[in-house]
Amino acid sequence: MDDNNARKLKIAIGSDHAGFYLKEELTKSLLDEGYDITDLGAHSVESVDYPDIAVAVAGAVSKGEFDRGILICGTGIGITIAANKIAGIRAGATSDVYSAIMSRKHNNANVIGMGARVVGGGLALEIAKAFLDTDFESGSRHERRVNKINALDK
Numbered sequence: 001m002d003d004n005n006a007r008k009l010k011i012a013i014g015s016d017h018a019g020f021y022l023k024e025e026l027t028k029s030l031l032d033e034g035y036d037i038t039d040l041g042a043h044s045v046e047s048v049d050y051p052d053i054a055v056a057v058a059g060a061v062s063k064g065e066f067d068r069g070i071l072i073c074g075t076g077i078g079i080t081i082a083a084n085k086i087a088g089i090r091a092g093a094t095s096d097v098y099s100a101i102m103s104r105k106h107n108n109a110n111v112i113g114m115g116a117r118v119v120g121g122g123l124a125l126e127i128a129k130a131f132l133d134t135d136f137e138s139g140s141r142h143e144r145r146v147n148k149i150n151a152l153d154k
């Protein structure tokens with residue numbers, strides 16, 4: 001996807017308390033780079049349950065209110081597991097750029113999860129940009145496989 005199209009995406013971001021500081025840093029970095037990103041909380045380090053944040057962000061993506069979602073908890077694992085329970089969501093827990101690119105090319109991921117106790121701010125920004133800037137390889141064998149994932153929602 002060229003840079004201008006990636007910056008037209010409507011992106012929702014959310015974290016639990018463990019991911020709060022990384023979410024703040026990543027949101028600012030993405031805004032500075034021209035992405036259209038909306039913070040759906042948490043809004044402090046007060047303890048919250050990561051499934052509630054997953055529902056807020058992934059639920060909004062599922063309803064079509066946002067094109068993509070970024071979720072952050074301590075490991076990126078719990079919040080991604082929760083997101084994948086929502087119909088229409090294909091979420092990958094990712095702590096490297098290659099996986100972020102492939103989550104788009106092969107899996108058409110619409111949500112990504114990261115761990116604030118796993119990745120630093122610089123890497124998180126590169127992962128997020130890879131996730132936002134990469135297109136799905138539609139019309140390929142990957143589309144057939146993603147359609148089979150989508151059928152599991154029913």
Ligand code: RB5
Nearest residue numbers: 018073074075077078079
């Ligand atoms: C919170 O301590 C932690 O369990 C949570 O952020 C996440 O890592 C769960 O998967």
